[in-house]
Amino acid sequence: MPEPRRTLRSALPPAPAAALSLLTALTLGGCVPAAQDPGQTPTGPTPNGQAAAPSGQTTAPAVPNASETAEPSGTGPADTPEALVAAVRQDALREDLEAIERIARENGGHRASGTPGADATVEYVVAELEEAGYEVQLQPFEGTYRENTAHAFTLRGPAPRSLDYTVLRYSPAITAQNAPLRAPAVADGCSSADWGGADLTGAIALVSVAGDCSLSTKSAVARSAGAVGVVVYNDADGPLYASLGYPHEDHAGTVAVSGELGRDLLAAARTGQARVDLRVDEKVEQRTFVNVLAEAPGRSQDAVLVGAHLDSVPFGPGIHDNATGVAAVLEIARRAAGSGPHEHPVRFALWSAEEIGLQGSRHYVDALTDAEAQRIALYVNVDMVAPVDTDDPVRVLADSGRPGAERLLADQLRRDGETTAVTESTGWSDFGPFRWADIPATGLFSEDDAANHTPDDGPQNVSVERLERSTRALGHLVGVLRDDASALTAR
Ligand SMILES: [Zn+2]
Structure with missing residues (x-):
């Protein structure tokens, strides 16, 4: 979530801001996938660019590359919803959390967009997706970076x-x-x-x-x-x-x-x-952020999009908010790689700059043509999905207009012993820009806990067991919908 609940009532305008600047083609240092031809300009893919299956395509493209995955295409053990759920590995999720926590530790304690910790997080997810066999697409965009730099506060008297x-x-x-x-x-x-x-x-x-x-x-x-x-x-x-x-x-x-x-x-x-001295400086500048996209192919053009935000706030490492969502999306991408081809493409998105105004998901949605937007059957947002407080359920985001999809998530959570609820969120996350554009959007989330957005949002603020259950719920949804999107609207 971008902000503490307390401040969220008016935290964001009800509609997307004006379109951000056009995609800027640029080289992104260490973010360029290693496999990419260095002479090839990584033009920001439109969301439906290379990442979407072209019209009429009936054979699986080399994304993911079956030869790089353990199982031959079409016969992999993760071809069914049950197999995809069963393939989720808790140790892989734990490794993601540890890697992301290490990135924060090595970069001033956080991974805020526009800082080296965020860039290192992008590099990590790109490497994970490439290792799973995906052709990773980077979507760079210009956004506003703000930082309160120097500051001082002292009591002068009495x-x-x-x-x-x-x-x-x-x-x-x-x-x-x-x-x-x-x-x-x-x-x-x-x-x-x-x-x-x-x-x-x-x-x-x-x-x-x-x-x-x-x-x-x-x-x-x-x-x-x-x-x-x-x-x-x-x-x-x-x-x-x-x-x-x-x-x-x-x-x-x-x-x-x-x-x-x-x-x-x-x-x-x-x-x-009482008299005080108070000084706060603010740096405001345009910086380049980047969304990371990958796609498991499908025969039709109607895609299921699964996403999570990469960035933390500058106060802390952002392990519950939102390394948990990143790990869940990565794990389903890893386990779905090499399976199929299925009927529907599954697109994976890791958003930048969520904590500073949902800028990454806004940019992605703003860059969609109407036709591209209509081909997103559902967006599934994953944000803070493993609370340590057992009184805090992992929730399913309601009001998506797709009750069948909401039920797929909730059913798997219940099968795994979670008490869950289908509820409207009290805050905003990256589902917002999709809903404002009339694209159905659901997701998994939990209520903000006291440690989110603080230095205490480290590994101790996450239940890896519950992260596994949330990831299995995501796997169930993806496993069903990639073969039968009619399940979206099932009553
Ligand atoms: Zn969040």
């Missing part, structure tokens, strides 16, 4: 001290010196009424994270009252890793502190004597 804090994602830049720290009469700060008409000109506003509005709203409300910056305090002990949800000119520069520090600051603010 008792000077340095402060532990985090910067909210998408915070605009701010420089405030010796600014008064002000708290609203109602801690939420969700409306100007909470501020009782106070004039906050030049002040830093101190509000609780709690309340029935987004942090975006709190920041904008304080700014409209004159505040130059906002400090959000946690409603629990420990630091707060949060986001404004999206960049907007109405936001004030916003940072977050722990519940303990929040209580101290609140007491200081109530004396009327």
